[in-house]
Amino acid sequence: xxxxxxxxxxxxxxxxxxxxxxxxxxxxxxxxxxxxxxxxxxxxxxxxxxxxxxxxxxxxxxxxxxxxxxxxxxxxxxxxxxxxxxxxxxxxxxxxxxxxxxxxxxxxxxxxxxxxxxxxxxxxxxxxxxxxxxxxxxxxxxxxxxxxxxxxxxxxxxxxxxxxxxxxxxxxxxxxxxxxxxxxxxxxxxxxxxxxxxxxxxxxxxxxxxxxxxxxxxxxxxxxxxxxxxxxxxx
Amino acid sequence: xxxxxxxxxxxxxxxxxxxxxxxxxxxxxxxxxxxxxxxxxxxxxxxxxxxxxxxxxxxxxxxxxxxxxxxxxxxxxxxxxxxxxxxxxxxxxxxxxxxxxxxxxxxxxxxxxxxxxxxxxxxxxxxxxxxxxxxxxxxxxxxxxxxxxxxxxxxxxxxxxxxxxxxxxxxxxxxxxxxxxxxxxxxxxxxxxxxxxxxxxxxxxxxxxxxxxxxxxxxxxxxxxxxxxxxxxxxxxxxxxxxxxxxxxxxxxxxxxxxxxxxxxxxxxxxxxxxxxxxxxxxxxxxxxxxxxxxxxxxxxxxxxxxxxxxxxxxxxxxxxxxxxxxxxxxxxxxxxxxxxxxxxxxxxxxxxxxxxxxxxxxxxxxxxxxxxxxx
Numbered sequence: 001x002x003x004x005x006x007x008x009x010x011x012x013x014x015x016x017x018x019x020x021x022x023x024x025x026x027x028x029x030x031x032x033x034x035x036x037x038x039x040x041x042x043x044x045x046x047x048x049x050x051x052x053x054x055x056x057x058x059x060x061x062x063x064x065x066x067x068x069x070x071x072x073x074x075x076x077x078x079x080x081x082x083x084x085x086x087x088x089x090x091x092x093x094x095x096x097x098x099x100x101x102x103x104x105x106x107x108x109x110x111x112x113x114x115x116x117x118x119x120x121x122x123x124x125x126x127x128x129x130x131x132x133x134x135x136x137x138x139x140x141x142x143x144x145x146x147x148x149x150x151x152x153x154x155x156x157x158x159x160x161x162x163x164x165x166x167x168x169x170x171x172x173x174x175x176x177x178x179x180x181x182x183x184x185x186x187x188x189x190x191x192x193x194x195x196x197x198x199x200x201x202x203x204x205x206x207x208x209x210x211x212x213x214x215x216x217x218x219x220x221x222x223x224x225x226x227x228x229x230x231x232x233x234x235x
Numbered sequence: 236x237x238x239x240x241x242x243x244x245x246x247x248x249x250x251x252x253x254x255x256x257x258x259x260x261x262x263x264x265x266x267x268x269x270x271x272x273x274x275x276x277x278x279x280x281x282x283x284x285x286x287x288x289x290x291x292x293x294x295x296x297x298x299x300x301x302x303x304x305x306x307x308x309x310x311x312x313x314x315x316x317x318x319x320x321x322x323x324x325x326x327x328x329x330x331x332x333x334x335x336x337x338x339x340x341x342x343x344x345x346x347x348x349x350x351x352x353x354x355x356x357x358x359x360x361x362x363x364x365x366x367x368x369x370x371x372x373x374x375x376x377x378x379x380x381x382x383x384x385x386x387x388x389x390x391x392x393x394x395x396x397x398x399x400x401x402x403x404x405x406x407x408x409x410x411x412x413x414x415x416x417x418x419x420x421x422x423x424x425x426x427x428x429x430x431x432x433x434x435x436x437x438x439x440x441x442x443x444x445x446x447x448x449x450x451x452x453x454x455x456x457x458x459x460x461x462x463x464x465x466x467x468x469x470x471x472x473x474x475x476x477x478x479x480x481x482x483x484x485x486x487x488x489x490x491x492x493x494x495x496x497x498x499x500x501x502x503x504x505x506x507x508x509x510x511x512x513x514x515x516x517x518x519x520x521x522x523x524x525x526x527x528x529x530x531x532x533x534x535x536x537x538x539x540x541x542x543x544x545x546x547x548x549x550x551x552x553x554x555x556x557x558x559x560x561x562x563x564x565x566x567x568x569x570x571x572x573x574x575x576x577x578x579x580x581x582x583x584x585x586x587x588x589x590x591x592x593x594x595x596x597x598x599x600x601x602x603x604x605x606x607x608x609x610x611x
Contacts, residue, residue: 048610057524057607078528084606085526096521096609100246101239109239113527118238169610 003030003066004164004197005054010063012049023049025220026063033164036191036198036210041217047201048169050217054199055088055167056080068164085114089158091187093170095150097142103129103153104138110161128156132186148179155186166190168200172207184210236527240535243515244542250511251543254504258547258586259554261500265493266555266574266582272489274572279479280472281412281571282329282346286355290450291442292471293324293457294464300478301471302416304329304438307463314461315440320448321457325349326437328428334419335397339384343419345398347428347437354441356409356422362390363407368424374398375407379567380419396421401431413571415479497585505593508540512597516604524606536598537591544590548583 010027013020023046031037031054039047052058053065056072057080065072068087075083089110090096097106108125112118126138132152142150151171158166168187172180184200188210191198200207208214216224244251277284282301283292293315295305307326315324328347333340348356350368361378368375374396381390394405398421411420429435442465444453450467457465466474480486512519519532556574563569 052607052610055524055607055610057605057610081523081526081528083526084524088526090521090524090609092521092609096517098239098243098518098521100242105239105242109522110525112236112239113522113525113531167610 004033004068005029005031006064006066007050007054008064010050010053010065011061012046012053012058013061022061023220024053024060027220027222029215029222031197031199031213033197034191034195035212036188036200037213037215038200038202038208038211039215039217040202040208041223044219045217046220047217051167051169051199051201054165055090056083085110086161087164089161089163089166091151091154091158091166091168091171093173095142095147095154095174097150097153097157099142102139102141103134103145103149106142106153107138107156107160109157110163114161124160125156128160129153132156146179147174148176148182151175151179151183152186155183159190164196166196166198168198168202170202170204171200172202172204177206180204180207236531236535237538239522240538241542243518243535244511244539247511247514250507253507254511254543255547255550257500257503257507258544258589259550261496261503261589262548262551262582262586263554264496264499265585266552266578267558268489268492268496269582270555270559270574270578271569271572272486272493273575273578274569275415275485276476276479278413278571279415280475281414282355283468283472283475285357285412286441286468288352288443289355289441289468290444291454291457291465291467293440293442293461294438294466294471296462296464298438298464300475301329302475303478306434306436306438307440309436311461311463312437312440315442315457315465318453318457318460320444320453322443322445323352323354324440324442325352325354326425327355327439327441328425328432328434329438330428330432330434331418332399332421332431334384334421335400336384338386341383341418343380343398343421344414344416345421345423345428345431347423347425347432349441350424352443354443357411359410361408361410363392363405365407365409365422367406368422368427370406371424371427372401372403372430373406373423373427374403375409375422376405377420377422378408378410379413379570380421381408382567383419399431399433401427403427403431417568497589500586501589501592504543504589505596508543508593509597509600511539512536512600516601517609519601520604520606520609523601523604524609529602532601533595533598536594536601540590540594544586548586551586552579552582 007027007029010024012024013022015021041047053060059073104122104125107129108121111121129138134152171183184207187198190196215222298305330345332343332345334343353365356365390408392405395402454465454467559574563572
């Protein structure tokens, strides 16, 4: 299968001169659509930086990172924004729902950003919330919902525009075990049934069994990168 | 995106209200003070602009403005009349007198006009007729002056007033535009005025030109013929206003207040809006991560600013309009004051500047915010 994401000798450094700090040290990675990939590792291992580059929010310092055939290093800010707008969905650790908007409006944000009429986008938001059993909560504000419900709204928001890549930053960190399991099951199903690539950065060992591929990082390097067939041995 | 911007704005009631009130206060202060200044400066020339049918004012070269009248020789009148294009020319006296009544001993302004042509006379009458000024030792007074001299009394013609120890009979009450100097205005025929002031020389000569003549050209001809200053009415009004602008502290005082209104509005709105953006920076970052462009975020911010500015301006300008609708009717010092369209326009431009500055300064933070920040 052709790789949806391909990284070759990817390096990312922050700062200049003597204060420069290299966070990624020559990452090589190929990820395919239809997979749920978990990137794990201790704090400071570089997993969030790698995720940021794969999410087209950060450019590498050197090396090659290609997302759906586009070389990230060569894209302008506007091109990166367009790629994110159409092909990337985001799920954040703290949900990052906009407090002033209802669940349906929050879910509709990617469509609104892409230029869809507001009312149609919110209606689509209501429909997609229905798929996550949140129809009766669609008019509620984030403060009126539980953490699990908010994260499901965030998942709905990440998927509403049918992105090819779903980026998840610690999606279960703020959830109890049951809610976390529900969210991961949804993400796992999405990867499998919609032929999308789902990348999850997490510390949460409880959800490793959902991974089709588990990438472990340490000190800016990938220390193990098995596929599903041998991931269980590592977990 | 616009609806999201509005929902985010109104969700923060405290800051929205602070910004609206900041703009409203700034608008009220700037519009009200600017309009008062505008009307006050217009009043310095109100005698000139309200003078009926006067085309050209001839004055002493040593006289800078209306309230600093010169003393012209009697013979000058005939010299002016002899200039081709002058239909008629009449003396006009502007003096200061003491009026003495049972309730009132104060200074007043005496205006002596030609009662035949009524050139330079006020146009609005309350009681009586200016034709009555053809008689000797009679006078007309402005409505406000009447209230000062005979407070709380109905207008009664035929009563007497001592003016510079001359007993004059009231024959008319007029309603001229407010003068800059708050004193009663006593109108008499010029012969009575000569007698009352004890000065047989006119302060100005007022000229009516023949049809087809040009006031500017004729003014130049009169000046050349007589050696005195001759100006079309508009120019004399402008030079009178300019004198007050240049030689009094009024403009700088009003300017300081208006600038303070601008600065207070700018400080309140810019600071509050910056805080609003700072508190929403993560939400804006999330939208940026999802592909929102800097221009989309700028549009959102400008819309928020425009709405706050629009509501605040409406409240502030409504307050100023209410002031000028009600206060001039009850407070004599503000009689005739109004809110000119120039003040509306310039205040709107100032508020637009404030909101644009606040918006563009604040949005810089969101534009510089890297989308990768939301993943940290």
